[in-house]
Amino acid sequence: MICLGIEGTAHSLGVGLADDSGRILANAKREYAPRQGGIHPREAAQHHGENLPELLSQTLERSNVSFEDLGLIAFSRGPGLGPCLRTVATAARALALRLDLPLAGVNHCIAHIEIGKITTGCADPVTVYVSGGSSQILAFVGGRYRVFGETQDIALGNALDTFAREAGIQGFPGAKRVEQLALGGKYVQLPYTVKGTDLSFSGLVTHALELHRSGRSLEDLCFSIQEVSFSMLTEVAERALAHTAKAELLLTGGVAANKRLREMLGTMCRERPCRFSVVPFEYAMDNGAMIAWNGIQMYGSGATVEPAESNVKPRWRTDQVVARWVKG
Amino acid sequence: MGEGMTLITKGAEGDIYSARFSDVFFESPQFSEVIIKRRIPKGYRIPELDLQLRRQRTISEARIIHDSRAAGANVPVILGVWTDACTLVMERIQGIRLKELLNQQEKDGTEACRKAGRQLALLHRHGIVHGDPTTSNMILSGRDVYLIDFGLAEYSDSVEKRAVDLHLMKTAIKSTHFRRFRPYYAAAVEGYCTAMGEGAQAVLVRSRLIEKRGRYVER
Helix, strand or coil: CEEEEEECCCCEEEEEEEECCCCEEEEEEEECCCCCCCCCHHHHHHHHHHHHHHHHHHHHHHCCCCHHHEEEEEEEEECCCHHHHHHHHHHHHHHHHHHCCCEEEEEHHHHHHHHHHHHHCCCCCEEEEECCCCEEEEEEECCEEEEEEEECCCCHHHHHHHHHHHCCCCCCCHHHHHHHHHCCCCCCCCCCCEECCEECCHHHHHHHHHHHHCCCCHHHHHHHHHHHHHHHHHHHHHHHHHHHCCCEEEEECHHHHCHHHHHHHHHHHHHCCCEEEECCHHHHCCCHHHHHHHHHHHHHCCCCECHHHCCCCCCCCHHHCCCCCCCC | CCCCCEEEEECCCCEEEEEEHHHHCCCCCCCCEEEEEECCCCCCCCHHHHHHHHHHHHHHHHHHHHHHHHCCCCCCCEEEEECCCCEEEEECCCCEEHHHHHHCCCCCCHHHHHHHHHHHHHHHHCCEECCCCCHHHEEEECCEEEECCCCCCEECCCHHHHHHHHHHHHHHHHHHCHHHHHHHHHHHHHHHHHHHHHHHHHHHHHHHHHHHHCCCCCC
């Protein structure tokens, strides 16, 4: 059976195709890029609405799949930006009704973990999920993906992007420029905020921006923001590994592209020791394939939803979902 | 230091050794054994940040244990703080961990639980939260319950953090001895409320809310 998955929780619109053996048949995307500043939810939603029909037909055409070949429609039901979620949900419901197919409402964060597991081959990892909108340490315990630690304010990717933008660093995305500038920097002390297993990044950004205004070099600040925030994340990841006694660590989300972060988590895993996997970049970013694959899993465990009851869930937590498709 | 030291556990935070007091200091009639807690370097951090964090935490843990003692709580006596070696030396509390005590069918742990609740309240009343008050970190020594391992402790008056403490103690008791969980936890709450006074109610209410969030996994 082939599932069509549509992702649209934030600035990325993704369309993916997966079958029930875990094969990814297509993974296409289009991204909304703000002219200035951060994501404007309404503009992002309009982008998704305008681009989805063409992206959809292109994707099916290129992978030689027709609407008749589909057995299931899946969509990102949450968490995310309300207008974006509603746009994508409307499209998914329309397709399900028109084609008379079952509908699966996928939790975006869980989809990130599941696509990570199937593409890297790890079975039961502690997952570090860091992107522009999320920073969570997750692990499967007692039937659900539990949140072991998370940011109490802004996400790591958001922190890096915000610093870049406010400090006047040109280029998009900001986090990537921060990584490049960091290569020539020296360490400056910045607030390190780990509370038990929770993290906080906003004070770090504020402090770094203050130092920037007082004339500290951008290279030093970029270097130090990375060192401090990545160390915080690594510390909490290690604590989660110790607590759950799991032997695998999985890194995913847009920030997984950062080499220094990968190096740090890799070093920690080597010292423990534990297996370390990074989700391939194409599947670490927001994408439609992960929605399609988790949709297949949900369908297999009987967790489909009626279109009339498929309201979006902008604040949906991973631990609200009983993951019946996971063994163990 | 080095000879006579026995490694007890390797935690995420640091290595714990035991040693004779006289191996570290001199002959003393008051102390026989000591605990040495060394925060070891983490290879993933740059050396500057690594040393900064290990030093800060060593100092902070010593300070909080010391302040807890001043607040009247039963905690180990801090005997030495080596900031550059990120090492703490403290009195070893002799006795049985509550985790093991509550597992013994033939013994009644009700009184110990009441005392544990009281100890937690003594910290909270003085603006300290423990951060990890499981039954592994409580020792019955003679007739007193002692609190150990302040690695996650912090200064805070927040109802939320106090409630997390209470909730962690509850889940610890629940998983340690499920059959007598109700009387044991009731005794702990009673001990907590008696010592805490007025502020206890808000903490209890919040801890029930935390439980409903279902976010903290059972230990």
